[in-house]
Amino acid sequence: MTAKAKKNDGTVQLAIKDDMTIYNAESLKETLLGYFHPGTRELQLDLSAVTEIDSAGLQLLLLLKAEAQKRGFTLRLLRHSEAVIEVFELLKLGMYFGDPIVIPANWKKS
Amino acid sequence: MSDMNPALETFSQEVDELLTAMEEALLGLEGAPDDADCINSIFRAMHTIKGSSGLFGFDDVVAFTHEAETVLDRVRNGERLIDAELISVLLACKDHTAQLIQHVLFNEGEPLPEALQQQNQALIVRLTGAPAAGGMPSTQEEKADHFEVDPNTSNSSDNWVISLAFKKDALRNGMDPLSFIRYLQTLGKIIEVIITMPALPRIEDMVPEDCYLNFKIAFNSSADKKTIEDVFEFAEDDCDIHILPPNSRQEHYVQLLANLPEDQVKRLGEMLVEIGALTEKEVANTLHEQREDDDAEAKPLGERLVEKNILQQPVIEQALKKQEAVKQKINKESNYIRVDAAKLGYLINLVGELVISGAAMRLMVDKHGLSDVDDVASTMSHLVEDIRDTALQLRMVQIGETFTRFQRVVHDVSKELGKQIQLQITGGESELDKTVVEKINDPLTHLVRNSLDHGIESPEVRVRAGKPEKGTIQLNAYHDSGRIVIQISDDGKGLDPERIVAKAIAKGLIKPDQVLSKSEIYSLIFEPGLSTKEEASNLSGRGVGMDVVKRNIEALRGSVSVDSELGQGTSVTIHLPLTLAIIDGFMVEAQQERYIIPLSMVEECVEMNSDEWQIDDVQHYVNLRGQVLPYLRLGDFFHNNKKHTRTQRESLVVVRFGEAKAGFVVDELHGENQTVIKPLGKLFENLDGIGGATVLGSGDVALILDVQGLIHHAKKRANPALALLSGV
Missing domain, CATH: 2.30.30.40 (SH3 Domains)
Structure with a gap:
């Protein structure tokens, strides 16, 4: 998994450049955990490059959300990829994560 | 009141008890504000009332108790302090809940009167410091709670509720819960999904490859239960699946149950499978669990099904009602007439004479070569044969009753001897002549007592021998080519062939150089003089040895044999004729x-x-x-x-x-x-x-x-x- 991070005033921005599946869930979790600092106020995850997400990946997102609520920082999901949107729609998770989802114009047409 | 439905009656009683407990606890808190037991008891009262009210669809009660519960949960977690003010509010809440319950119980379906509503609002404001939030619960957990308490109310009423609890290794075993849900979509519409992760550890300990996901899905579909269950067929090993049918189905099931033919008594599970409310798998699993919990009194199947959220209470109730109705009907149909045994004996004698004179007639017909009489005679002899069979059938009784009498014997004797013994009865429905049953009782008693006394070891010895502490005696009966076979077997210490041989030689029954097969050795125990007198207790010292058992059985034209495995147990087999007449x-x-x-x-x-x-x-x-x-x-x-x-x-x-x-x-x-x-x-x-x-x-x-x-x-x-x- 590759992730890039930018930091300014407590906001961490990460782009997940890989699938979110059971095959890399372990390393993904480790990496994400590495960005949990006491000073973090907001964690932004760019999901645009996630071409595949399975239950393990979803589980990680849910874990992050729960952890964010517990530690009192904000988790923001950005630029959901089609794979992510599909899962969110299936499980009606959009409201739960509460982030605006931008549905591309050519969505589901390809 | 008197016409209140029994479930509601239970509910009302339960609420009364809970509220009384809550009041006591609240008063207790005045003296000791930190008493965790008291706080828990108050929380439990509100929580349980909320849950039960949800089951009956008492939304007003649910809404109010939910607020109280939320506050109490915070108290429990130490986020809010108990003070005199809160205690008095909670006491008022308790009274208010009682009023609400009274209202919903006796004015079913009517909205809350103005006064109660105002009180409602006022109390909520005092409880939370904010007006009652009418909105949707915000977090997944809270949503789940909401979902759970009232699956029957509001708009979820027409949906299946599918609960999936995946096991830890599900992902590793190649399951992807998402794919099942995707497939589920092909059968209908997914209305709502709630994901909970009850077993989620702290984030540092969480293993991403473990599965922590539990799903609760409200699903709208016209498919039947079996079809929905089949979606998760492959996940079965890695997932606990519960499928609760929608309310509309529930009515459908109740209807189907009412229409079931009343020709025979069926078991609850069978009936529910027949109407499609349960799948065979669910029945098998639940029964399996029932068997596993053998300790305390096992809960009946119906209760388990409701508890596990597989079926709603009304369906089970209707099924039980139906079962009872069928039973009564059948009982009414199969009326018994009590007949004096002597009269029956006389009838059998007459039939016997009839058979003989029938044979005499046959002989005459043959002798005189009367071909036209021959036809009549053969019709008659057929009838005589039928009469004979039916008459003998009249005397047939099931052996089960004789067998069950031994339950008591086993119970009493095992207590007396300090052993743990259970009696298993099979084939109790095998029939045989009443006179045979009466005469077999004594030999059977002797054999069972023998097993109890000499067969089964004491618990300590059994444990040392690697056997279960509890010994088992089995009584089994079955028919075999016109005879009945009765087996008495135990898993005790078995017979020791060497000891028997030594004893038989000492008694002069056999010569020292005689070579005997195993079964010949075992049959020696039926010889007079070889009874195990030295171990006599008040049980075996009754003066009835195995030789008498054998003689009694042979007097019935029966036979008896023994088989045994040292350390494994003994089995005595009795062959008896079905009838003596x-x-x-x-x-x-x-x-x-x-x-x-x-x-x-x-x-x-x-x-x-x-x-x-x-x-x-x-x-x-x-x-x-x-x-x-x-x-x-x-x-x-x-x-x-x-x-x-x-x-x-x-x-x-x-x-x-x-x-x-x-x-x-x-x-x-x-x-x-x-x-x-x-x-x-x-x-x-x-x-x-x-x-x-x-x-x-x-x-x-x-x-x-x-x-x-x-x-x-x-x-x-x-x-x-x-x-x-x-x-x-």
Whole structure:
């Protein structure tokens, strides 16, 4: 998994450049955990490059959300990829994560 | 009130108890504000009332108690302090809840009166410091809670509720919960999904490859339960699946149940599977769990199903009601008439005479060659046969009742002896003649007591031997070729062949150099004088030894045998005739004397021809298709001193008793015959080889052979070494 991070005033921005599946869930979790600092106020995850997400990946997102609520920082999901949107729609998770989802114009047409 | 439905009555009682407990706890808190038990008890009261009200769809109660519960949860977590103010509010809440419940119970469906509503609002404001939030619960957990308490209300009423709890290794085993849900979509519409992760550890300890996901899905579909269950077929091993049918289905099921035919009593599970409310898998799993929890009193199936959210209460209730109705109907239909046993005995006697005179008529018809009478006569003999069978059937009773009496014996005796023993009964529905049942009771009691006393070891010994602490005695009965077989087996210490042999030698029953097979050794325990007197207790010292057991059983034309494995257990098998009155016999003739052999024991008849079989005249053996068969000439046996002529060709009747076989050599075969058994007088009771007599149609008497005894004789003649053993 590759992730890039930018930091300014407590906001961490990460782009997940890989699938979110059971095959890399372990390393993904480790990496994400590495960005949990006491000073973090907001964690932004760019999901645009996630071409595949399975239950393990979803589980990680849910874990992050729960952890964010517990530690009192904000988790923001950005630029959901089609794979992510599909899962969110299936499980009606959009409201739960509460982030605006931008549905591309050519969505589901390809 | 009196017409309140029983579930609501229970609910109302439960609420009363909970509220009383809550009041006590609240008053207790005034003295000790930090008492966790009290706080928990108050929380539990509100929580349970909320849950139960949700089941009945009392939304107002749910809404109010939810607020109270939320506040109490914060108290429980130490986020809010208990003070006198809160206690008084909570006391008011308690009273208010009682009022709400009264209202919903007796004014079903009506909205809350103005006064109650205002009180409601006021209390919520005092509780939370904010007006009642009418909005949707925000977090997944809260949503789940909401979902759980009232699956029956609001818009989820028409949806299936599917709960999936995936096990830890699900992902590793290649399951992807998402794919199942995707597939589920093809059957209908997913209305709502709630994901919970109840087992989620702290984030540092969380293993991403473990599965923590639980789903609760509200699903709208017209598919039936089986189809929905099949979606998750492959996930079965890695997931606990519960499928709760929607409310509309519930009505449908109740309707189906009402329409089920009332011809036979079915088990609850069977009925529910039949109408499609349950799948066979669910029944099997639930029953399996029921068996697992053998400790306390096992909960009935219905309760389990409701508890596990597989089915709603009303469906179960309707099914039980239906079951009860069918039972009653069937009971009404199968009325019994109590008949004096003596009258029945008289009837059987008459039938016996009828059989004999029928045979006499048959004889006359044949003698005079009246072909037109022949037709009538054969119709009549058919009817007589039917009457005979039906009359005998009247005396048949199930052996189950005799068996269940031993439950008490086992219970009492095992307590007395300090052993843990359970009795398992199978085949209790096997039927046999009432007189046989009565006479078998004593020998059975003896055998069961023997197992209890000498068979099953004490718990300590059992544990040391690696056996379960609890010993088992099994009583089993089944029918086998016109006879009934009763088995008494235990998993106790078994018989020790060496000890038996040593004892038999000491008692002079066998010679030290005699070589005996295992079964021969075990059958020694039925010899008089070999009873295990040295271990006598108040149970075995009753003066009834195994020899008496054997004699009693043989008096019923039965037999008994033992098998045992040292350290594993002992099994006693009793063979008994089904009835003592009339049998199907096979008539033969030897030296102008007629004999009856019970037909069920006849294997085959062959010509006694030395060209065909090798016959050893001295040792009395015949080589029948390579099998060594001892034989007995009936004529010689019963007319020992009579000089007889061997005129025509002789026949060999091969008889079998249990494992033993022998041949009887006779002059003539007469074929099948309905034999009414007439007991011999007291004087002849102990005649060797004869079990009774019958009167033939011609008025002649034919002797009924005691096959078992004769087989023994045949063997004895063939092999005198065994003579000592037999003790006859």
